[in-house]
Amino acid sequence: MAEYRFITRWRVSAPQQAVWDILNDVIRYPEWWPCYKRCHHLTPGVTGVGSASEYVVRGPLPYDVCYRVEVTYYDPPREAAFRAAGDLVGDGRMVYEPDRDGTLVTIYWNVRTSGLWLNLLGPVLRWLFVWNHNTIMRKGEQGLIRRLRDQASQGVNTPGPREGLTGPEPLRKEKVPEGEGTSSTT
Numbered sequence: 001m002a003e004y005r006f007i008t009r010w011r012v013s014a015p016q017q018a019v020w021d022i023l024n025d026v027i028r029y030p031e032w033w034p035c036y037k038r039c040h041h042l043t044p045g046v047t048g049v050g051s052a053s054e055y056v057v058r059g060p061l062p063y064d065v066c067y068r069v070e071v072t073y074y075d076p077p078r079e080a081a082f083r084a085a086g087d088l089v090g091d092g093r094m095v096y097e098p099d100r101d102g103t104l105v106t107i108y109w110n111v112r113t114s115g116l117w118l119n120l121l122g123p124v125l126r127w128l129f130v131w132n133h134n135t136i137m138r139k140g141e142q143g144l145i146r147r148l149r150d151q152a153s154q155g156v157n158t159p160g161p162r163e164g165l166t167g168p169e170p171l172r173k174e175k176v177p178e179g180e181g182t183s184s185t186t
Contacts, residue, residue: 002129007108019102049073057136063118
């Protein structure tokens with residue numbers, strides 16, 4: 001299996017709670033993140049640890065990536081962690097921090113591909129798959145900024161924290177060097 005480790009940073013001029021609310025309303029991703037083609041709750045009524053969703057994502061390359069995510073840690077509005085299965089297998093987390101006049105979102109995504117052709121082509125086309133991922137993430141950042149701007153101009157209040165949120169002990173915090181680009185991979 002081809003392995004990928006991505007760290008993506010988004011700096012947005014919006015309150016941490018507003019950013020958290022949008023990014024944790026995953027069923028609405030297709031409304032503002034053009035690469036998300038379908039999102040489906042697998043555990044209706046469950047929010048936080050144990051909630052699961054299924055996604056179909058397509059970047060500029062002509063293939064869909066289908067995967068399932070289950071939330072493993074939930075600490076609103078600071079951090080959410082999850083594990084993935086399907087075309088992508090691994091784990092990730094999203095960390096939200098105050099940043100000057102807004103919020104810094106750091107997305108850690110450590111996955112392996114499980115599809116035969118992605119694994120066969122991975123050694124030769126790794127650079128292309130990384131570019132595809134980075135493009136998807138850039139479109140997500142642009143869509144999030146538009147969504148926040150639209151909500152602010154319409155005077156829409158984002159929903160507050162959801163009920164029934166629980167989580168295990170916090171994940172180990174990794175120190176990540178400053179000065180990296182919007183998206184990087186190792």
